[in-house]
Amino acid sequence: MNIFKKRMEIVDYNDAALVMASLGGNRAAFSEIVTRYQNLLCSLAYSSVGDLKHSEDIAQEAFVEAWKKLDTLCEPEKLKSWLCGIVRFKVSHFRRKELKQPVNDADDIDEHGGSYLDQSELEGEAISAQQQSLLWQTLEKLPETYREPLILFYREQCSVESVAEQLDLSEDTVKQRLSRGRKLLQSAMITFVEDTLSKTKQGTGFALSVLAAINVISPPAKATALSAGAVKTGSLIKWSGLLVTLASLSGLVSSFFGVRAALDQSRTQRERRNVILTTSLFFGVAIVYVLGMFGLTHIAENHYADAIVYAVASQALVLAFVASYIILMLRVLKGNPKLRALEREVNPQAFLSDADQIGAKQREYKSRFCLAGAPLFHFRFGTAEQGDKPVFGWVAGGDQAYGLLFAWGGLAIAPISVGIVSVGVISIGAVGVGLLGIGTIGIGLIALGASAIGYKAYASFSALGWDSAFSGVGFSIAKEAALGPFSFAKQINNDQAADIANLSLMGQSYLWILAAIVILVVVPAAWHSNKVRQRMRNK
Incomplete structure (x- = not known):
């Protein structure tokens, strides 16, 4: 009764508040998360595995995994998409191993989830094995784009x-997909599918089972480390969110200062137009890259079986971005001095x-x-002239x-380098190449x-990693370990993969790296x- 009393008090919390409370060890808050998203x-x-029992086992595993790894969720307001990512990981693992029973945390669920399994068996009597088989044979014919909305609609x-x-x-999109999905179903099976799906929705036992499973698991590590509980956890997440925002905007801020400097260096209308054109090209390539990546991940979500094709396409897009920026940078370095020499003749x-x-x-x-033999400081403030050597x-x-x-600078080469294209031991740039390469495209021994x-x-x-690869929302390809929504490696989305990728060490260094990026790029x-x-x- 205590759990349900607490749940009544927090039922109106938004996702971020529920995450904060759960990080503080509040299992009632996590119960509300389970209740809120169990059907989804x-x-x-x-929709992916076509088996009611296995699908609920996979969803339970996903919630248990979410409880244990809740401290890795940097943006609590994105809880729903994060949970969906975890369940897709579990589905991927289920498919790859072709096991009849889920493997992750199976002991915990079997040991503590008896009350729910008994209820599930009773509810399952309403749906015979033959009905389930016919149900999936019908639904399996639908593309996943239409199958997922249809299943959720009746549940x-x-x-x-x-x-x-x-x-x-959007509601219009859902209506269109439902309409198309119904047309794809054989007319003789529509009534059967609707009636059967309505009997498969989870009862309160599902949430009880998950709570039983996590009851013996300590709260996430972040909550343990922060003795003050949810308040201090919220403070850390705010700092992390602030630095993520600043790091994301640092490139834009740096670009603003770069454009302002270039315009101040310009002396003719043609030079100013050249600055605007060059800047537009750099931004245009970046926009195409971002939209392309979003598009590939979205398509991969709807065509999971062909995810490797889109993963390869994502790498082609990365190479296109790198090539474009290098070409544009060379164009600037060679073209600006030529344009300045021409303008000196035409507009003296x-x-x-x-x-x-x-x-001067x-x-x-x-x-x-x-x-x-080298000056301690050397800076160039005017537009490069023909014959000028690099600084x-x-x-x-x-x-x-x-x-x-x-x-x-535009092209920066040094042990510590910051530029549009940068090369060094530690390099930060739109294209950063180094032992530690950081940038829109990071290339290096350790790349971010x-x-x-x-x-x-x-x-x-x-x-794309030789040893390991981690992607937050897209594609991960590596020889040994990969973590992400679409991962390809020997070890995929499991604890062993996380250990190989050193995620715990990255988590400890994350805020320092973000702070360094902000300072080195903007200042x-x-x-x-x-x-x-x-x-x-000009005055």
């Missing part, structure tokens, strides 16, 4: 609104100020102090910068980014832009 997860599992008492909310679709009146004279002190800063120093900054310690290619690769959209861009404005802007 069971329906998704059934949700024919509520289009509820189906749309659970599948994150635009270059009369002292700062615009070739060799305002155009560059090079420190007098040298170490091992070089221990700390260097400009359109093409080579640093013995640190470099920032929207897409990542490396020995160990960690990404949001796609990860040099802002400083350089302000110096360009002071030295080179």
Whole structure:
């Protein structure tokens, strides 16, 4: 009675609040999560495996796994999609191993879930084995795009609104898919399917079974570490969310300063148009990449059997992005000096100020102090002229910068480098190549980014790793271990894969990496832009 009393108190909480409470060890809050999403997860599992018992076992495993790994959910408001991802992992494992019984946490459920199994067996008497077989033979003929909404529709008492909310679709889309799904069913089987599905919805026993299974499992590690419970957990998640947001925006902020500096360096209308065109091309390639990745993941969700095809296509898209940015960067480095030389001939009146004279002190800063033959600091603030060599120093900054310690610019090469295209030991850029490569595309021994290619690769959209790969929402391909919605490796979406990928270590370093990205990307861009404005802007 205690559990249900608590549940009555939290039933109106939103997903984020339920996650916070669950992280604090509140099992009643997690019971509400189970109750809220049990029908969705069971329906998704059934739509994939075609067996009522196995689908409910898979959904139970997914909830137990969610309880144990709840501390890895960085964005509590995305609880539903995270749970759907877990159940798809379980379905994938079930399919690959071709087992008749689920393997993960089976002992826990068998040991503690007796009350639910008894009830399930009683409810199951209403649906004979022959009926179940005929039911799946009919539904199996439907594409998954139509099968999932149809199953949910009859389990949700024919509520289009509820189906749309659970599948994150518009009501019009749900209506269209239901209509098409009914037409694809043989007319003689429609009544049978509707009546049978209405008997398969879970009772309260399902939530009790999950609660029994997690009752002997300690709350997630994050809750244990934060003795103050949900309040401190919420604080950490807020910090993480803030840094994620800042890191995501840092590239945009840096681009703003870069465009502002380029416009301040421009002296003619043609040069300004060239800045706008080049910037548009860089942004255009990035937009195509992002939309392409979203499109591939969406298609893969609806055509799971062909996921490997879309995973390969995602890598082709990554290579296209890298090639495009390198080509555009070379175009800037070669084209801008040529354009400046041409404009000096065509519009000489635009270059009369002292700062615009070739060799003017305002155009560059090079420190007098040298170490091992290289200046301590070397920065370029004016547009590169024909014949200008790359900026070089221990700390260097400009359109093409080579640093013995640190470099920032369009093309940056240094042990620590930040640029549109950067190469170094630690590199951060739209394309970052290094031992630690971070960027929109990170390439390196350890690679992090929207897409990542490396020995160990960690990404949001796609990860290609030799040892391990982790992807938050997309494709993971590796030799040994892969984690993600669409994973391909020897070990997939299990504890062994997580250990090989060193996810616990990554979790401890995550906030520091995000903070470093924000500082290294934004600070040099802002400083350089302000110096360009002071030295080179037309007055």
